[in-house]
Amino acid sequence: MSTSIRSTVLLCPFDATALASRLAGSPAVWRLIGNRPSHRLWHVGGPKASVAVKVTGGENPALALVRESAALDAMPAGNIRPLGSGANLRPAAPLAWQITPWAGLTTWEALRPLREGAEEEREQALAAAVATCRAIGHLHAAGWTHGNLAPHHVVHPTDRGPARLLSCTWATRADKPTSAGYDGGLVHLLSPELAAEMERSRGSAVLVDRSSEVYTLAAGLWWAATGSWPLAYHAYRKAGFDPNTQSRSRLQRVIASGDVPITAPASYGCPEVLAPLAAAMSFAPNRRPTAHQLADWLNNSIPSRRYGDS
Missing domain, CATH: 3.30.200.20 (Phosphorylase Kinase; domain 1)
Known part of the structure; x- marks a missing residue:
């Protein structure tokens, strides 16, 4: 040895x-x-x-x-x-x-061709994005939320089976609050309403609903597809705001305010993929698509291509 x-x-x-x-x-x-x-x-x-x-x-x-x-x-x-x-x-x-x-590539790894503009691998990357939405859709349909959703926490088996979920420490039934100490996961992917709740809770248990998680799903896919945060921090009304130097609590308050716009899809490559993600994040919580609907939106944004199972 x-x-x-x-x-x-x-x-x-x-x-x-x-x-x-x-x-x-x-x-x-x-x-x-x-x-x-x-x-x-x-x-x-x-x-x-x-x-x-x-x-x-x-x-x-x-x-x-x-x-x-x-x-x-x-x-x-x-x-x-x-x-x-x-x-x-x-x-x-x-x-x-x-x-x-050992499950395979994460969504972050699978969407690398979109970040790097690798046209020949684009179809496989898009399939992974849709499979990610399907995995969350199945979880939500079963009455659960993940609680710590990010592109690094969904994996795609090499046998082409359905995507599976990792880092499920905070997973819970959709009608039950998280354990105390929940931090919301990656702050840049938080929905405004969950960011506000995190600020109010100050470490107490919170309820993560499916609508908030669909926002996080869309935000995480945006990040994985572009390598950039979905919120246009550079357009924030306070001059000189740098998200890389802010505390988590400060970022939560800024996101909760709703004052940071979503980056325009046309400013990146692959706008047909980003447009459905931006739409999902733009809607009010009670009008957001389900995870399965977001998968369909991604499918329908690419004419003549259909990915994932229903």
């Missing part, structure tokens, strides 16, 4: 190491792909399977991973299910781990 693999195994609890190696088959090759102080992620590949192994340390990260494993077990059929999970929540050194199937 090489030094890198030996050190990787030592950083992973024995039960998780043994299960991941057994699931992958021998020889199992471990590759560290995420390495933060409280979070490590490995891809483990072998002749039988490829799996993802996530390990978290520290009270809040460990509890979050335990909550995510429970949510994945309870979420509607067709989503990723943990192949194994465990936790040791001793106060001195809390730790949790989770193993899931």
Whole structure:
């Protein structure tokens, strides 16, 4: 065993190491792909399977991973299910781990051709955008919301199966509030009404409804397709406003105000893709499309092309 693999195994609890190696088959090759102080992620590949192994340390990260494993077990059929999970929540050194199937490219990765103008891969990227909407549509139809939706949290299996959801720590039934401590996910993708609620809640539980999540879905696809935020911060009425230097709370207040316009689709390439996304974000909450309707809008924006399942 090489030094890198030996050190990787030592950083992973024995039960998780043994299960991941057994699931992958021998020889199992471990590759560290995420390495933060409280979070490590490995891809483990072998002749039988490829799996993802996530390990978290520290009270809040460990509890979050335990909550995510429970949510994945309870979420509607067709989503990723943990192949194994465990936790040791001793106060001195809390730790949790989770193993899931290795799912494939994220929506962020799948939409790279749109960001880079790669015309020959455009059709496949558009299919991934529609599949992302379908995945959220199925989740909403089953009475759930994701709560932390972003292009990096939806994956597209290599077997061309339906898109699946990752980072489900805050997933909940649509009529139930989140756990306390919910931060709303990536602030630039928040709907104005959820940003306002986050400001009011100050860390208390909030209700994430499907309309707010459709806004986030459209905003995240815009970001993945262009590499830029969907809001035109440069047009904000206060001169010199730089979103990269603002605190999260300040950005939430600005987004909640509704004073920041959505960037005009024509200012980027692929306007026929961005126009439906801009429309979904522009509507008042009670007039927004469902996730399935947004998928149809994206389909219909490209004459002669149809993607995704109904």
